[in-house]
Amino acid sequence: xxxxxxxxxxxxxxxIILAPFLGGxxxxxxxxxxxxxxxxxxxxxxxxxxxxxxxxxxxxxxxNGAQIFIMGSYAFFIVFTGALLFAGWDLLLVFFTLTTAxxxxxxxxxxxxxPYSTIGANREMVQMMSYEPMVLLxxxxxxxxTGSFDVAEIVKADQMAIxxxxxxxxxxxxxxxxxxxxxxxxxxxxxHAHQEIVKGITTEMSGPCLGLMEISEWYEKVFLxxxxxxxxxxxxxxxxxxxxxxxxxAFFLEVLIDNTSARLTWDRMLYSSWTVTLLLGGVNIxxxxxxx
Amino acid sequence: MNVIPYLICFPFLAALVMFCVxxxxxxxxxxxxxxxxxxxxxFVLAYCYISDGKSSQxxxxxxxxxxxxxxxxxxxLMLLVVFLCVKYKKYPVILLSVIPTVMILLTEYIGxxxxxxxxxxxxxxxxxxxxxxxxxxxxxVVYAVGYMRRYHEHHVEFTDRSSYFFALLFVFLxxxxxxxxxxxLTWIFFFWEITSVCSFLLIGYTRTxxxxxxxxxxxxxxxLGGFGFAIAIVYTAYKFRHLSLGMLVxxxxxxxxxxxxxxxxxxxxxxxxxxxxxxxxxxxxxxPTSALLHSATMVKAGxxxxxxxxxxxxxxxxxxxxxxxxxxxxxxxxxxxxxxxDGKKVLAYSxxxxxxxxxxxxxVGSTGTVWAGIxxxxxxxxxxxxxxxxxxxxxxxSHSRDIETMQGLIxxxxxxxxxxxxxxxxxxxAPFGMLIFKWAALKAFIDSGSxxxxxxxxxxxxxxTTLFYWTKWLCKLVSYNSECTxxxxxxxxxxxxxxxxxxxxxxxxxxxFSYISDYYISPYISDIFGETVEFLSKSNLTLMMIxxxxxxxxxxxxxxxxxxxxxxxxxxxxxxxxxxxGRAFFNSYGDERHMELSNWYMEDLFGEKRLLKFxxxxxxxxxxxxxxxxxxxxxx
Numbered sequence: 001x002x003x004x005x006x007x008x009x010x011x012x013x014x015x016i017i018l019a020p021f022l023g024g025x026x027x028x029x030x031x032x033x034x035x036x037x038x039x040x041x042x043x044x045x046x047x048x049x050x051x052x053x054x055x056x057x058x059x060x061x062x063x064n065g066a067q068i069f070i071m072g073s074y075a076f077f078i079v080f081t082g083a084l085l086f087a088g089w090d091l092l093l094v095f096f097t098l099t100t101a102x103x104x105x106x107x108x109x110x111x112x113x114x115p116y117s118t119i120g121a122n123r124e125m126v127q128m129m130s131y132e133p134m135v136l137l138x139x140x141x142x143x144x145x146t147g148s149f150d151v152a153e154i155v156k157a158d159q160m161a162i163x164x165x166x167x168x169x170x171x172x173x174x175x176x177x178x179x180x181x182x183x184x185x186x187x188x189x190x191x192h193a194h195q196e197i198v199k200g201i202t203t204e205m206s207g208p209c210l211g212l213m214e215i216s217e218w219y220e221k222v223f224l225x226x227x228x229x230x231x232x233x234x235x236x237x238x239x240x241x242x243x244x245x246x247x248x249x250a251f252f253l254e255v256l257i258d259n260t261s262a263r264l265t266w267d268r269m270l271y272s273s274w275t276v277t278l279l280l281g282g283v284n285i286x287x288x289x290x291x292x
Numbered sequence: 293m294n295v296i297p298y299l300i301c302f303p304f305l306a307a308l309v310m311f312c313v314x315x316x317x318x319x320x321x322x323x324x325x326x327x328x329x330x331x332x333x334x335f336v337l338a339y340c341y342i343s344d345g346k347s348s349q350x351x352x353x354x355x356x357x358x359x360x361x362x363x364x365x366x367x368x369l370m371l372l373v374v375f376l377c378v379k380y381k382k383y384p385v386i387l388l389s390v391i392p393t394v395m396i397l398l399t400e401y402i403g404x405x406x407x408x409x410x411x412x413x414x415x416x417x418x419x420x421x422x423x424x425x426x427x428x429x430x431x432x433v434v435y436a437v438g439y440m441r442r443y444h445e446h447h448v449e450f451t452d453r454s455s456y457f458f459a460l461l462f463v464f465l466x467x468x469x470x471x472x473x474x475x476x477l478t479w480i481f482f483f484w485e486i487t488s489v490c491s492f493l494l495i496g497y498t499r500t501x502x503x504x505x506x507x508x509x510x511x512x513x514x515x516l517g518g519f520g521f522a523i524a525i526v527y528t529a530y531k532f533r534h535l536s537l538g539m540l541v542x543x544x545x546x547x548x549x550x551x552x553x554x555x556x557x558x559x560x561x562x563x564x565x566x567x568x569x570x571x572x573x574x575x576x577x578x579x580p581t582s583a584l585l586h587s588a589t590m591v592k593a594g595x596x597x598x599x600x601x602x603x604x605x606x607x608x609x610x611x612x613x614x615x616x617x618x619x620x621x622x623x624x625x626x627x628x629x630x631x632x633x634d635g636k637k638v639l640a641y642s643x644x645x646x647x648x649x650x651x652x653x654x655x656v657g658s659t660g661t662v663w664a665g666i667x668x669x670x671x672x673x674x675x676x677x678x679x680x681x682x683x684x685x686x687x688x689x690s691h692s693r694d695i696e697t698m699q700g701l702i703x704x705x706x707x708x709x710x711x712x713x714x715x716x717x718x719x720x721x722a723p724f725g726m727l728i729f730k731w732a733a734l735k736a737f738i739d740s741g742s743x744x745x746x747x748x749x750x751x752x753x754x755x756x757t758t759l760f761y762w763t764k765w766l767c768k769l770v771s772y773n774s775e776c777t778x779x780x781x782x783x784x785x786x787x788x789x790x791x792x793x794x795x796x797x798x799x800x801x802x803x804x805f806s807y808i809s810d811y812y813i814s815p816y817i818s819d820i821f822g823e824t825v826e827f828l829s830k831s832n833l834t835l836m837m838i839x840x841x842x843x844x845x846x847x848x849x850x851x852x853x854x855x856x857x858x859x860x861x862x863x864x865x866x867x868x869x870x871x872x873x874g875r876a877f878f879n880s881y882g883d884e885r886h887m888e889l890s891n892w893y894m895e896d897l898f899g900e901k902r903l904l905k906f907x908x909x910x911x912x913x914x915x916x917x918x919x920x921x922x923x924x925x926x927x928x
Contacts, residue, residue, distance in 0.1 A: 060859040063874075066770065068857070072850035080842070090832055092731055096722030097839065103721060103763055110767035113700065113874060114864030115889060118771065122892050125763050132756035133749075140738060140748055149735070203865055267897065274753070282749045289742040 008087050008152065015086040015222070016079060023218025024048045026225075026251065033255045048214070055211035063112040063204050070108040071209050075216045077101030082223035088152025091139040098135075098223075102128055105201065112204040120200030123188035126266045130185075130273040131175035134168075137281035141168035142230070144288045155233050160242065162231040167284025169231050173250060174276045178269065179224055182258040187266050195263075225251065295340065296351070296412060296473060299333045299422070302326075303466030311459035320437040323458055324786070327430040330465065334426035341419050347819050350410030350475060350538075358411075362482045363400065366393050369489055373511070382508050388515035392485075392522030396478060399526050406529060409536040413475035416816035417666070421472035421596050424673050428588035429465050431790040435681050436461060436580035438784030442688040443578050450498045457497060461584065464490045468589045472596055477525045477535040484521060484557070484593070488514035491590050494581040495574050506573030513570045517560030524553035537600060544604035551601055552610045552922040556915070558601070559614070562594025564621045564651055565911025568644045575636040579684025582636060586643045587677035595647060595669055598654035599662060603820055606657030609925065612743070613918030615655030617911060619750040621648030624907035626757040630898040633891070635683045635693040638761060639676065642719065645758065646672050646726070649751075653733055656744060659821045660736025664729045666813055667805065671718070671725030674801060678794035679715040682708055685783045685791070695765055696890060700772030704779045709769050711791050716769075718798045720762045723839035725802055730755060732827050757898075764891045771889065775873040802840050806833040 028045035035042025044050075062068060081097045102124070109121035143149050145164040146157040154161065162169055178185040189200030197203075205213055228250050229243040264272075306326035313319045341349075352358075373389040436458070444452045467486035474480045488511065496507030528550045529535060532543065537554075540547045563571035571591065575582050585591060598605075598614070605611030622645050629641035646668065653665030685708050686701065687693040701709040718724045730751070737747045801808075809827075818824040863870040866887065868877040876886045896902070 060857060061862055062859055063862060063864045064772070064774075065855075065859070065861075066772075068854045068859070069847050069851040070770075072854065073847045076842075076846050076850075084835075089835065090829075092734070093722070093832060093835065096727060096731065099759065100722045100839075100843065103717075103766070106763055106767060107770050111770045111772065112864050113771050113773040113889065115866055115887060117864065118767075118889050121767055122764065125760050125767075126892070128763070129756045129760040132759060133752040136734070136752040136755060137749065140734070140752070143735075143738060198865065198867070270897075277752075278749070285749070286745055289738075289745045292742065 004152070012083050012087040015082055019079075019082060019222040020215055020218045023215075023221045024052070026221055027214075027218060029251075030255055033252070034259055037256070037259045048218075052211045052214050055206075055214065056208050058207035060208055061206050062209065063114060066111045067108055067204070067209060070104055070111060071205070071212055074101055074104035074108055075212050075219075077104060078216045078219050078223075082219050082226070085151055085223060085226060088150060088155070090149045091142055091151055091154070092136070092149055094151070095135050095139055099128070099132070109201040109204070114204050116198040116203040117201060119197050120188045120203060123197075123266055124201050126270060127178050127185070127188055130270050131178050133274065134171045134175045134277040134281050137277060137285060138165075138168045138172050138227075141165045141281065141285055141288065144285060144292070151230065154230060156235050157233075158235060160232050160234045160239060164288060165231060165284060167280035171276050171280040171284075172227065172231075173253070174280075175273055176224060176228070176250070177254060177257060178273065180221065180254055182254055184257075184261040184264045185269050186258075186263055187269055190263070295333050295337050296414070299330070299337060300466055300470045300473065302333065303330060303462045303469065306330075307459040307462035307466070310462055311455055314455055316441065316454065319455060319458060320441075320786075323433055323437050326462065327433050330426050331430050334422050337414075337422060338419055341414060347815065348413065348415035351412040351414065353408050353410055355411050359400070359478075362479065363397060366396065366482055366485065369393075369485055373489060373515075380504060380508065382512075385508065385512045385515065388512055388519055392481075392515070392519050395522050395526055396481060399529050400478070403526070403529050404533055407534040407536075409476065409534050409539065411476040411479055412473050413538060414473065415819070416812060417596070417599065418472045420666070420670070420812070421592070422469060424588050424592065424670065425465060425468045425472065428673050428677050428794075429468065429584060431793055432580050432583045432588065432677060432681070433458070433461050433465070435583070435684075435787050435790035436578075438786040439580055439681075439684055439688065440578065441784065442782055446688060446691065447498075450500075453497065457494070457578070460490055460494050461580065464494070464584060464589055468593065471593050475537055477521075477528060477537055477540075480537065480597075481518070481521050481525060484561075485515075485518050487561075487590055487593060488518060491574070491581075491585055494585070495577045497577050497581065500576070503576045506570070506576050509573050510570035513560050513567045517557035517567075520553040520560075521557040524550035524557070527553070541601060541604045545608060547604065548608065548610060548926045549923050551604045552919065552926075555598060555601055555605065555610060555614055556919065558594040558597040559617060559651070559915065560594070562591045562598070562647045562651060563644050564617050564648060565624065565644075566908040566915065567911075568621065568625065569908070571644060572637065572640045575634075575640050579636070579680055579687070582640070583677050583680035583684070586640065586680060587673045591643065591647055592669060592673060595650045595654065595665070598651055599665055599669070602654045602657035602662050602665075604657075605655055607741075608922075610918065610922045611655045611657050613655070613914060613922070615652045615744070615747060617914050617918070618648045618651030618653075618655055619747050619754075620907065620910055620914065621645065622652060623648075623750050623754040623757070624903055624910075626754045626761070627898045628900060628903055628907070629761045630757060631893045631895050631900060631903075632761075633695050633893060635686075635695050635698070635765075636680070638695065638765065639679055639683065642758075642761070643672075643676055645754065646676075646719075649730065649733060649754075652747060653736070656737060656740050656747070658736060658740035659817050659823055659825050660739055660827050661733060662820070663809070663813060663817050663825075663827055664733040664736055666816075667729040667809070668726065668733070671729065671798075671801060674794055674797045675715055675718040675724075675726065678711065678791060678798060679719070681787065681791050681794065682712040682715060685787055686712070689782050690779045695768055698765075698768050699889065700776040701769045703772045703774075704776055705781055707788070708781070708783065708791075711795050713766060713769055714795050714798060716762050716766050717843070718802075720758050721843075723802070723836040723843065725798070725805065728802075728805070728828070728836060736827070768891060773873060773875055775875050799840070803837055806830070806837075 027048040032042045078101045084094045106121045109117045145161045232242040370393040467483045470483035492511040560567045625645035653661040737744045864874045
């Protein structure tokens with residue numbers, strides 16, 4: 001038991017320390033991969049680190065003082081969410097904390113009284129409304145498949161959860177696009193500032209504030225891919241290979257979708273993600289419960 | 293338990309005093325003293341109950357003289373309703389009042405000989421309800437003292453009938469105590485009808501055309517429920533020869549017909565679709581009325597009765613239909629709330645939605661869901677009462693309760709805005725009460741059997757829409773601009789006392805609910821179902837408490853750390869030249885244009901036009917099917 005606690009603490013500490021490096025690297029790879037898909041050379045894979053370093057060297061410039069501590073709280077709760085997952089807590093609790101974190105981000109954008117930032121915040125809320133049902137159903141799916149909500153128990157399952165949760169997995173991949181702010185669902189804020197709502201939710205963030213936002217996104221990215229990994233992990237140590245392979249595939253797929261699709265409107269996003277949730281997530285869970 | 297008769301009768305006496313005292317100040321003081329007395333009595337009751345050590349007490353087997361008073365009361369109520377119906381030409385409603393009353397009286401006089409059963413039941417659930425009614429309801433009365441003063445200063449067009457208003461509030465509290473403590477069906481019915489008529493009178497307080505229309509809607513819907521209740525009483529008397537709610541529950545599944553009829557009455561009272569419109573209409577009344585109806589009393593009476601019935605509903609067709617109605621209500625009301633910009637209307641839809649969740653929990657009727665349902669009821673009462681009081685206070689100060697006008701309230705009415713924010717996050721965010729028990733309910737639905745998976749799916753969707761309407765309200769409050777026009781805060785100290793008390797309760801309950809569960813609710817569950825289950829593990833609960841602290845401390849700590857940081861404040865980007873600190877800009881012709889920020893309401897998707905009728909029809913269909921199937925099934 002104590003050994004398990006040690007492992008859980010070690011994994012959590014590793015996440016907190018290493019996630020920004022991994023996330024930053026992923027972000028760099030994303031740009032590289034995107035560039036190659038578009039026939040460009042692309043920046044170095046370490047470019048994201050250079051960018052953030054530069055952001056932190058700038059002066060702190062805000063619309064109002066509230067932005068700073070609400071952004072700080074957002075960053076804290078994102079790290080906390082990931083830490084809960086890696087420490088093996090209840091999956092639903094992890095997702096609820098994620099929602100609390102997202103709420104801080106929306107509040108940070110809204111408190112500026114800026115039109116672009118506010119519209120970005122509103123769109124972020126629609127995004128939350130779109131992905132939230134699938135997220136909850138995924139947690140329920142894990143419970144039905146493995147008999148526990150606790151991540152610590154889920155990773156000890158005899159077989160991979162994907163075998164019982166194919167529908168939930170596809171559904172989760174769908175909302176992952178929303179969560180990663182990838183086209184066609186980069187509704188609240190894309191990674192490019194040339195859209196009609198400027199930079200959406202991050203319009204009023206600059207310098208260290210934006211740097212903090214970037215780092216939080218790195219943490220979130222690692223957290224989300226860990227969720228993908230959770231579908232493939234089992235008590236068999238070899239499943240780690242499956243996790244790595246599938247996460248890379250998912251990563252590649254997300255970049256590919258980003259580069260090959262145009263942005264949809266928010267109502268299309270809402271309709272499509274709810275339909276996917278109901279058809280894939282809902283049916284998957286119904287079947288699981290029927291054949292339990 | 294000598295205090296029980298006083299607890300029920302004292303509010304009626306206080307009502308009489310309120311009605312007679314015409315001096316505002318004296319009345320205010322007397323109201324506060326009466327509330328204090330009620331609270332003391334509730335605490336004495338709680339102390340006696342706990343020190344006595346018995347889990348459930350059945351009292352007053354013979355109480356004939358009280359029955360006569362009640363019969364007189366029922367006739368009086370009937371005459372009052374008939375008089376008002378004639379006055380406002382709403383003749384059909386008369387039938388809904390006369391027939392049940394006559395039915396009950398006939399059953400009592402020429403009906404069968406009935407077994408002598410207890411008339412009062414004191415157990416953990418009824419004591420809990422007494423605490424909610426006494427404490428939350430009492431605090432609402434304290435709030436009302438200040439509120440009504442400001443209300444009539446602001447609304448000079450309405451006649452000031454405050455003494456009548458306070459009298460009704462106290463009658464309401466008394467009736468609620470009677471309702472939750474009664475075991476005899478006729479007694480419950482008597483108090484049930486008092487709350488129906490009382491809410492009708494409270495909603496019609498301003499006597500405007502809208503108020504009268506809405507109050508009659510509330511009246512006929514609740515009387516319809518009372519009609520169902522009366523049929524259940526007559527049926528029980530003839531079939532089972534007793535009038536005890538507890539025995540009725542024990543006799544299930546034989547007693548499915550009366551159980552279903554009483555559940556039907558509870559559905560009308562707890563404003564489930566198709567009966568939600570009366571509660572939505574109730575917001576025309578002054579805010580203390582809404583707060584009272586929505587949080588501590590009226591609607592909770594319906595939930596209370598359903599929770600009482602839940603052992604009989606568990607694993608039955610009736611229970612399944614009740615949970616379907618509850619889940620439909622939960623989902624659609626939360627969607628409808630998105631399209632509303634009137635603060636009180638959002639709160640009303642949110643109440644309907646949360647009640648739907650409690651009803652679903654009661655309908656499923658497993659140990660876990662009832663446990664979650666009771667906690668949802670507690671947390672909802674406290675949080676919703678706080679929110680209504682905040683909206684009322686904001687309305688008195690800024691003369692609007694539209695969420696769009698609450699832009700930047702955090703700088704204009706800081707104290708009220710902070711209280712409101714606390715209420716809002718208490719309603720939907722981790723790690724606060726409502727969310728924890730939504731979580732618990734979700735787990736319990738899954739564990740309660742495979743036929744409840746659809747409830748899980750509905751819950752998932754309903755949670756996401758809930759998230760949306762609360763978050764956008766919250767954002768409106770914090771979205772401030774240095775040029776926002778400040779407001780005069782006209783809130784009285786008495787109102788603040790009540791609101792701060794609620795705010796403290798929201799936090800304290802979040803920090804202590806695991807103890808409340810261990811020492812109070814779980815024993816009740818094991819009494820009723822004969823089994824104990826650990827619903828949320830201790831480690832999760834500890835983490836929840838840590839999270840509660842984090843939500844407050846982390847922003848505060850970061851704020852204190854970064855407060856003195858060197859920073860440059862710039863105007864927001866609006867792709868033009870800012871004017872008035874970002875509230876206006878120059879357009880391309882060089883004219884100054886004003887800029888307004890507005891929330892999303894998604895009328896096309898979630899508007900009342902599109903969804904309200906549909907949800908009412910869907911709810912009505914399920915109610916009819918349920919009544920036909922359950923009653924028909926039991927008769928055949």
